Amino acid sequence: MGEGDPSACAPGPVRKILKGKAWVIDGDTIDVAGVRLRLFGIDAPELDHPHGLNAKRAMMRLCKGQIVSAEVVDEDAHGRTVARCLLPDGRDLSAELVKQGLALDWPKFSGGCYAALEVADVRRKLWLAAARQKGHMHVWAQFEARKGARASEAGGAKS
Template sequence: MIEGLIFIAVIAGLFFFLWEKKDPIRSEREENPPSVIPFPKKPPSENRPTYYAPPTPSPFNEKTARDAVEKPVIRGRAYVVDGDTVVIRKTQIRLFGVDAPEMNHPYGKKAKWALVKLCKGQEVKAEVTDVDAHGRTVAKCYLPDGRDLSAEMVKLGLAIDWPKFSDGVYKPLEVPDVRKKLWLADARQKGRMHIWDKYDAKQKERQENA
């Protein structure tokens, strides 16, 4: 029995020895395993998938968009609202680049009737330039003989140039001391609206005491 076991062990050992000799590559690979080179890790930002980023569009420029479209022209008889506002073909239009007194301010009614006299019986051409903060159409308005209504009102001393909108084009036409005369319009241009509040309060007080 023992002899049989020894014989089997010898045969198994001989078989294993012959099998190792038969596959030398395997033996060499097991004795000298290849060096493992770790794959370099990318920074966190590089590990994120890369997507196509479309070019950032230029910011919308309202003025450029408006200028790209031909400015409309409105023609017709003008109904005068005040010294710097008319209505042509149901469109309320603010005269370009000037400021006239309000109807309840000194010279307000005089400014209105001066503009009425200029426009009476005339077809006015309004070249639209913009829309103001109050949603009113702003236009350069011309009489048939080519006279600019804004310029005419300034020359009459019943309106003043508004450099913020006109770039000072009507400033040379202002009559001497007109800003003292139209002091409320001048105050508005300088952002001194508290002067308007005081004036309106005094007007209301006078009406109540009348």
């Protein structure tokens, strides 16, 4: 795999190809032909994390009215089907989201093939996803605790 060259992102042998309209779940998860797919090689923020809705909306814009080809290549540790997903014009959905600054290359899984597409300071912007990649889950726990505290305060203020 050529680092930074998404056309060289060959994640392994293709087990099967699915084609159809995509139903977007979040920035790095879509459903195609009734199968939930985790996009190969990237990490986008969760919906309830900073920029999570932006990532989902960007993926929706990319997929709207398109027939997506999903090259199923793996199953991840959580049992999710992993696929390299392409638009009819050949654009790789993972690469497109990274180029927009709404997802990070995940070298552990991509071999770094999307790394050169990352925009400046994106790892600072998507700090929770970057922390997850480094295994710093305490950062996530702290974020979730603060979010929970704010929700409790807001709920108490309504009483």
